[in-house]
Amino acid sequence: MKTEINGETGTIGIIGGNIKKSLSPLLHNELLKYYSLNNCYLPFQISENQIKVIVEWIRALNIKEMNVTAPFKEKIISFMDNIEESAFRVGAMNTVINKNGILWGYNTDLEGFKRSLQVEGKMDIKGKNAIVLGAGGAARAIIYALCEENTKEISIFNRTLDKAKKIQKEYRAFFPNCLLQIFSLEDRIMQDKINHADFLINTTSLGSYPNIDLNPLPENIIIPDYIMAYDLIYNPAKTLFLRKAEKEGAKIMNGGLMLAYQAVESFSLWTGIEPSQKVINKLIRKMNEEIISVN
Numbered sequence: 237m238k239t240e241i242n243g244e245t246g247t248i249g250i251i252g253g254n255i256k257k258s259l260s261p262l263l264h265n266e267l268l269k270y271y272s273l274n275n276c277y278l279p280f281q282i283s284e285n286q287i288k289v290i291v292e293w294i295r296a297l298n299i300k301e302m303n304v305t306a307p308f309k310e311k312i313i314s315f316m317d318n319i320e321e322s323a324f325r326v327g328a329m330n331t332v333i334n335k336n337g338i339l340w341g342y343n344t345d346l347e348g349f350k351r352s353l354q355v356e357g358k359m360d361i362k363g364k365n366a367i368v369l370g371a372g373g374a375a376r377a378i379i380y381a382l383c384e385e386n387t388k389e390i391s392i393f394n395r396t397l398d399k400a401k402k403i404q405k406e407y408r409a410f411f412p413n414c415l416l417q418i419f420s421l422e423d424r425i426m427q428d429k430i431n432h433a434d435f436l437i438n439t440t441s442l443g444s445y446p447n448i449d450l451n452p453l454p455e456n457i458i459i460p461d462y463i464m465a466y467d468l469i470y471n472p473a474k475t476l477f478l479r480k481a482e483k484e485g486a487k488i489m490n491g492g493l494m495l496a497y498q499a500v501e502s503f504s505l506w507t508g509i510e511p512s513q514k515v516i517n518k519l520i521r522k523m524n525e526e527i528i529s530v531n
């Protein structure tokens with residue numbers, strides 16, 4: 237059904253530092269249209285010193301839902317009235333929900349990542365071994381989700397070891413049964429760890445548009461064909477990392493599904509509506525058409 241903009245149309249949207257290529261407006265506006273909700277989802281490109289004002293706007297204009305993307309996922313936390321526990325522990329959030337003037341922070345990337353693996357990839361991560369490349373904000377969410385799903389062993393490789401160390405220290409306290417190991421990105425143990433892993437997940441920005449000829453993996457690394465290679469990047473749809481993994485026979489997945497499922501989760505938090513798998517599949521098809529058209 238078509239939704240016309242009129243005097244009662246509500247505004248929701250996303251704030252970020254570089255969101256001109258964001259697919260969130262497409263995903264959310266499709267959902268709004270499908271459920272005939274009289275709202276319009278807009279992208280707002282902002283700078284760090286505007287976060288405070290934006291949060292005041294959310295209250296003043298009674299904006300019901302606002303998504304948050306890089307690089308503000310961590311910084312915005314201190315402006316919330318309440319933070320859902322897992323978002324607090326991860327230290328990053330991507331969704332503001334306005335509940336009668338009280339602003340709540342959530343991290344729907346966790347659910348987005350888990351559902352992308354479970355529903356589409358039909359991958360159970362319980363008891364498995366995972367390698368995570370990167371230790372930034374995205375990595376923190378992925379590692380937290382892996383720990384929640386009882387992954388047996390997680391090896392984090394990052395350029396800056398201190399950031400990996402911080403995750404290890406904090407998460408060990410939350411998840412004492414998960415073996416968290418940390419290494420520098422150049423550590424020669426990487427091949428051995430990859431040989432014993434089920435999942436190899438890139439959370440770094442290396443290989444994303446426009447720097448598409450970068451690869452987070454050192455040149456000499458061989459990716460075994462039994463591994464699942466997952467890149468959080470969705471533009472390009474197949475990064476150099478994924479192309480290499482595919483060539484070596486591994487199963488591959490990009491960040492498109494996670495993006496779609498985190499959007500669905502944010503939408504559900506606000507509306508209480510849980511889109512059916514049929515609706516979600518339609519949404520994913522639309523998103524993939526868009527991803528392909530920009531590549």
Ligand code: ATR
Nearest residue numbers: 306370371372373374375394395396399439440441
């Ligand atoms: P995000 O929220 O997307 O995770 P981020 O917090 O800035 O963004 O994290 C970016 C990740 O990509 C980090 O792991 C970063 O490594 P450092 O912790 O050493 O900064 C990694 N990264 C970015 N550029 C990189 C590069 N040129 N080489 C290696 N790692 C890089």
